[in-house]
Amino acid sequence: MTTMLETKDLAYWYENGSRPLFKDVNLTFEAGKSYAIVGQSGTGKTTFLSLLAGLDHPKAGEILYDNETLKKIGLTNYRRRDVSIVFQAYNLFNYMSPVNNLMTAMAITNAEHRGDQEYAKRMLEQIGIPKGDFNRNVTHLSGGQQQRVAIARTMCCDAALVVADEPTGNLDEQNTKAVINQFQSIAHDQGKCVIIVTHEPEVAKQCDVEIQLADREFQTVVR
């Protein structure tokens, strides 16, 4: 398997002079695999993910995507082309329908299927959104449905890296299962690299690789 994402001596802290949340992080993430990042609350999982997503710069060390540093790629370019993000709070455009949310994301990221409404509808259908909801305002959908639309959005975009922060946090058991299956399919069928932050052991267990953040260090959980 080819290495897609790599961290080199990565470190991050919020206040200058305070102890880093983590440091000397050296991890590699491969295409076609799903990763779960687990750990206690407040350890810095979300912070770490935001660095991988290109939403913030590391305080030390660097992140390489396809052997190029994010700094060199440029964070905006990186976000548009290479990474797709799913957050706990869905992050959909609240003034659009599910279809238009997907269309907008495809347009901005210049995806292969941009402008293809049928493709967007196929993706929505695939993750189980009822046809009748395709063109309703997205805020009229349930929490689980909205989360699935957010996941469909990452499927529409060509970005080979998908990062998700507690994507099942608000979902019931049944929805959680559906969402995890979707992520697995993205990794295994689309050949993307999926990195999920979760505190649900059930979710973590489903992923190919489980990494635990504890005592400022990331450790791969051997199963």
Add this chain to the structure above:
Amino acid sequence: MKMNFVKRAWLSLSAKWGRSILLVLVTSTILMFVLAGLLISHAASQATAEAKKSVGATLTLSANREAAFKKMQSGSTTSKPKKITMTPVKLSDAKKIARSGNISSMNATATTSVDAKSFDTVSTTSSSTGMMGMRGGSSSSTGDVTVNGVTSTSDVSSFTSKSSKITKGRGIKASDEGTNNVVIESELAKQDNLTVGDTMTVKQTTGNKTTYKLKIVGIYKASSSASSGMGMMGSDPSNAVYTSYTFANTIKGSKYKDTADSVTFKISNPAKTTAVKKAGDKLINTSTYSLTTDDNSYQTVKKSMNTVSGFANKIVWLVAAAGTVILALIVIMMVRERRYEIGVLLSLGESRFKIAAQFFTELVMVLIVSLAIAGIGGQFVGNQLGQQLVTQAQTSQTSETSGPMGQGGGQPGGMRSGGMGGQRSGGFSQKKAAKTKLSTTVTATEMAELGGFGLSIMFVSVAIGSLGIMRLEPKKVLIDD
């Protein structure tokens, strides 16, 4: 450049229609006031241009009698009028001035008096007793009928100001030169049963008392306001007749051939009055003759219109500035309210510039709807405000001008001659100016200008408001909240 932000703008506006309507209302209000200001400002400059045409300015060539005239005026009320020897104006001089440019027409006036022969004059019951005494003093040269010799009655100020009107037949024209054609007042016509086509005879008051047969070509009616203050020679204003200036010269005697008491020139562009007078002064002997200008009416209109347009311009800029501040604040608040959405856009890799472009596009869409609304409403506001401004400005202007130069500004020497005052002039300018109306209609020009203002306001507002977009960190809004 990918234009996805235009679609987003439309989706946002149509989904959040409540907010969109509010934006349209605010924008329309701002634009309405800008438009009102633009309308008034345009109308004011238009009115000034119109005033040039209608009110106009005049230049009068007459004998240089400033000192003598003053002396006579002060003396006339207390003792008997003094006789002043006047040098009549040479028509050759007048023609030179007429050719010097910026003169649209020329009116020679020569005034004298004759005695009625074939008819009775109108006598004024109220003023005649008091005035008779005075008349007696200068009886040698004063007849019952005032003969106003002119080139053309249409250039006489009492006719241009509409205080006198031709009611039957026609006025005196340049082609009447050398004829005995006459235009008489309606009261006189009524009393003597005279009408157009009839003839009447008059008699010289001095010399060999020659009689002349006059042919009536027109009848005019003098309004009461025009005839007031006219009893200087003790004769009813209805006894004033108009003839060609050549006839008046004939009555006065052979040495008055090819002369006039005064010649009034109409200046085609009132803004050039001073220059025209300067050029004219070079053509005449200024110790014998003088050129006097009258552009008071033009100046009055111009001043009041300048006040109005100055005020209107202030409105435009004030409202534009206030509107920019208001809309900038709205955009700032909108950016705050929508920072989550902005964060999502940023996380998708959208450029900050295009996010600002989306906000700008939304406001431009709002602007288009608002322009239509403001176009309708601004017309109304403009009309209301415009009329009020004109009334105010002119009230203050009139009180200003009537102070030092008030009445004297009428038409110095325009129709005056010797010891007789057949002035059917003066005092018309202010009346005319007060009637100036502002035509505040919305045209394509105003709408285009308004659109320009609107676009600028929107652009500046978004530029200010989007500082928030530029500073926004996606991690903060997406994760930390």
